[in-house]
Amino acid sequence: MEKDYLQTQSYAADISSIKEAELRIGPYIHKTPVLSSKSLDSISGRQLFFKCECFQKGGAFKIRGASNAIFSLKDDQAAKGVVTHSSGNHAAAVSLAAKLRGIPAYIVIPENAPKCKVENVKRYGGQVIWSEATFQSRESTAKKVQQETGAVLIHPFNDKHIISGQGTISLELLEQVQDIDTIIVPISGGGLISGVTLAAKAINPSICILAAEPKGADDAARSKVAGKIVTLPETNTIADGLRAFLGDLTWPVVRDLVDDIITVDDGKIVEAMRMCYEILKVAVEPSGAIGLAAVLSDQFQQNPAWKNSNKIGIILSGGNADLGVLWESFSK
Amino acid sequence: MEKDYLQTQSYAADISSIKEAELRIGPYIHKTPVLSSKSLDSISGRQLFFKCECFQKGGAFKIRGASNAIFSLKDDQAAKGVVTHSSGNHAAAVSLAAKLRGIPAYIVIPENAPKCKVENVKRYGGQVIWSEATFQSRESTAKKVQQETGAVLIHPFNDKHIISGQGTISLELLEQVQDIDTIIVPISGGGLISGVTLAAKAINPSICILAAEPKGADDAARSKVAGKIVTLPETNTIADGLRAFLGDLTWPVVRDLVDDIITVDDGKIVEAMRMCYEILKVAVEPSGAIGLAAVLSDQFQQNPAWKNSNKIGIILSGGNADLGVLWESFSK
Numbered sequence: 001m002e003k004d005y006l007q008t009q010s011y012a013a014d015i016s017s018i019k020e021a022e023l024r025i026g027p028y029i030h031k032t033p034v035l036s037s038k039s040l041d042s043i044s045g046r047q048l049f050f051k052c053e054c055f056q057k058g059g060a061f062k063i064r065g066a067s068n069a070i071f072s073l074k075d076d077q078a079a080k081g082v083v084t085h086s087s088g089n090h091a092a093a094v095s096l097a098a099k100l101r102g103i104p105a106y107i108v109i110p111e112n113a114p115k116c117k118v119e120n121v122k123r124y125g126g127q128v129i130w131s132e133a134t135f136q137s138r139e140s141t142a143k144k145v146q147q148e149t150g151a152v153l154i155h156p157f158n159d160k161h162i163i164s165g166q167g168t169i170s171l172e173l174l175e176q177v178q179d180i181d182t183i184i185v186p187i188s189g190g191g192l193i194s195g196v197t198l199a200a201k202a203i204n205p206s207i208c209i210l211a212a213e214p215k216g217a218d219d220a221a222r223s224k225v226a227g228k229i230v231t232l233p234e235t236n237t238i239a240d241g242l243r244a245f246l247g248d249l250t251w252p253v254v255r256d257l258v259d260d261i262i263t264v265d266d267g268k269i270v271e272a273m274r275m276c277y278e279i280l281k282v283a284v285e286p287s288g289a290i291g292l293a294a295v296l297s298d299q300f301q302q303n304p305a306w307k308n309s310n311k312i313g314i315i316l317s318g319g320n321a322d323l324g325v326l327w328e329s330f331s332k
Numbered sequence: 333m334e335k336d337y338l339q340t341q342s343y344a345a346d347i348s349s350i351k352e353a354e355l356r357i358g359p360y361i362h363k364t365p366v367l368s369s370k371s372l373d374s375i376s377g378r379q380l381f382f383k384c385e386c387f388q389k390g391g392a393f394k395i396r397g398a399s400n401a402i403f404s405l406k407d408d409q410a411a412k413g414v415v416t417h418s419s420g421n422h423a424a425a426v427s428l429a430a431k432l433r434g435i436p437a438y439i440v441i442p443e444n445a446p447k448c449k450v451e452n453v454k455r456y457g458g459q460v461i462w463s464e465a466t467f468q469s470r471e472s473t474a475k476k477v478q479q480e481t482g483a484v485l486i487h488p489f490n491d492k493h494i495i496s497g498q499g500t501i502s503l504e505l506l507e508q509v510q511d512i513d514t515i516i517v518p519i520s521g522g523g524l525i526s527g528v529t530l531a532a533k534a535i536n537p538s539i540c541i542l543a544a545e546p547k548g549a550d551d552a553a554r555s556k557v558a559g560k561i562v563t564l565p566e567t568n569t570i571a572d573g574l575r576a577f578l579g580d581l582t583w584p585v586v587r588d589l590v591d592d593i594i595t596v597d598d599g600k601i602v603e604a605m606r607m608c609y610e611i612l613k614v615a616v617e618p619s620g621a622i623g624l625a626a627v628l629s630d631q632f633q634q635n636p637a638w639k640n641s642n643k644i645g646i647i648l649s650g651g652n653a654d655l656g657v658l659w660e661s662f663s664k
Binding site: 036039057123274277281323324327330 | 656
């Protein structure tokens with residue numbers, strides 16, 4: 001059935017566009033390592049393989065999509081620069097990719113973005129423009145900048161080049177570890193999970209893709225139940241990278257090809273961050289740790305549908321957490 | 333001149349014993365990844381390659397030596413178990429390697445060892461025996477256990493199998509990164525640096541080996557100046573893994589083949605830990621971060637002898653730091 005979808009339905013990206021992305025972005029990104037831990041295998045009762053995108057350039061997977069989008073632009077398009085709105089990691093990635101291409105980057109950042117992510121944008125030479133915290137304010141501010149500068153909008157997720165770029169993670173992961181049967185992916189706007197899913201299911205149609213979503217921003221889980229995109233009046237989660245809602249390019253992939261969505265509360269996310277730090281020795285931000293929280297959740301562990309998920313890839317999507325904030329949440 | 337030493341002088345290990353170790357321990361250890369960061373390259377003015385032994389089993393390089401020593405024992409020797417004294421990482425490694433071999437491990441731990449390291453020993457099934465904090469008390473307590481149980485002493489560093497095991501890091505690192513011209517290694521009892529040096533200089537006699545040592549436990553630097561092993565009445569450093577003194581098997585390597593010893597104060601070690609966390613996204617303990625502190629020090633940066641050190645391997649030797657202690661030292 002899923003295989004039929006892949007063959008008959010047209011999505012924003014496919015295995016060819018993802019392989020093209022891999023070639024295009026190769027010079028600009030790290031091939032990130034996969035870590036494993038017998039202790040975490042024992043705690044989870046499965047074999048876990050952590051794809052460490054926290055070690056990616058800019059500290060998150062976002063450079064994959066951003067560099068694919070920015071290096072896909074024609075010279076005359078690129079000349080006026082690029083603009084985006086983002087809580088941080090996509091912003092830093094666009095700044096970095098624009099710097100590598102030698103063009104300006106205008107970055108709309110919501111006022112509640114983590115400090116370390118804003119610092120990353122500045123470090124890579126992005127020009128910061130503040131907006132209110134709402135998605136609406138982010139979008140309208142970006143539109144204004146776009147009109148004033150002629151810059152090209154690089155959407156954080158609802159864009160075929162972004163989705164194709166993020167999908168390169170699956171190409172690497174499935175080459176690095178044989179016989180992975182399940183991949184757990186954080187979900188927000190859906191760019192990452194769309195790319196990862198389209199690549200992984202093209203390579204192995206029987207692979208399971210599970211989304212991990214904060215309970216306080218569970219729009220994707222609700223969308224899946226409703227059969228249409230659901231948005232929320234507000235979100236409330238420590239996972240600052242997972243507060244966006246699905247777009248019209250990412251929703252069809254989530255609807256048709258993502259096998260399930262596991263929601264976890266913030267307490268479990270913090271616990272997973274702590275395990276990443278203490279056991280894996282990796283600094284992971286809340287949005288990045290949610291996959292580990294999902295695999296340890298009752299919703300996953302007690303669902304018979306996943307009892308044959310034995311070799312599980314978990315995408316540690318990013319590592320940009322303010323240390324003080326981290327410690328505060330650990331101490332609670 | 334160094335080449336002559338390698339050819340004419342006999343040390344506790346050599347490239348053959350190190351290659352044998354690599355084969356012996358292969359099934360029991362991780363081949364750890366090497367990370368790099370353009371930000372840290374730019375801060376240091378060099379190309380840095382971080383060999384992440386913090387991701388090693390047990391959270392530190394020590395399993396390399398411990399598994400080499402324990403799997404070298406004949407069955408009848410091994411049957412009565414093994415004993416060691418250690419501030420923590422070697423202790424955990426001996427516990428783990430003994431567990432893998434199915435024999436008992438008796439672990440003498442000084443009362444000031446970090447909690448997380450003691451927890452590691454217990455997690456791997458080691459039997460904890462407490463001693464006072466001094467090296468003398470550690471050694472005499474271990475001797476007593478040895479006499480009572482018939483267990484074989486696995487010395488933390490002054491042992492040819494330990495030195496050979498630790499040396500396998502160089503085999504991996506020089507295969508993972510081409511043309512490394514310098515390796516910076518934390519120094520304590522000298523087991524790690526002896527193995528790393530003997531392997532690296534056998535492969536490339538012109539490679540530079542620099543030791544990194546805390547100012548508050550600078551016995552190796554003093555030994556090098558004095559031309560003989562110097563011990564200190566007391567040590568005072570946050571780097572709990574770097575408080576031991578050289579042994580008669582490690583001193584000749586340090587004397588003849590280690591090119592220089594860079595001493596750094598605790599403030600710089602904490603700063604380097606913070607950079608590892610915030611930029612590399614890696615949890616590193618104080619002893620593990622000292623190599624980065626060394627490459628950033630004036631003693632390194634302003635010494636014309638190292639101005640041609642361009643491709644530098646830095647061994648992040650371990651990641652077992654209590655998070656609370658870490659945060660406290662960051663906050664100061």
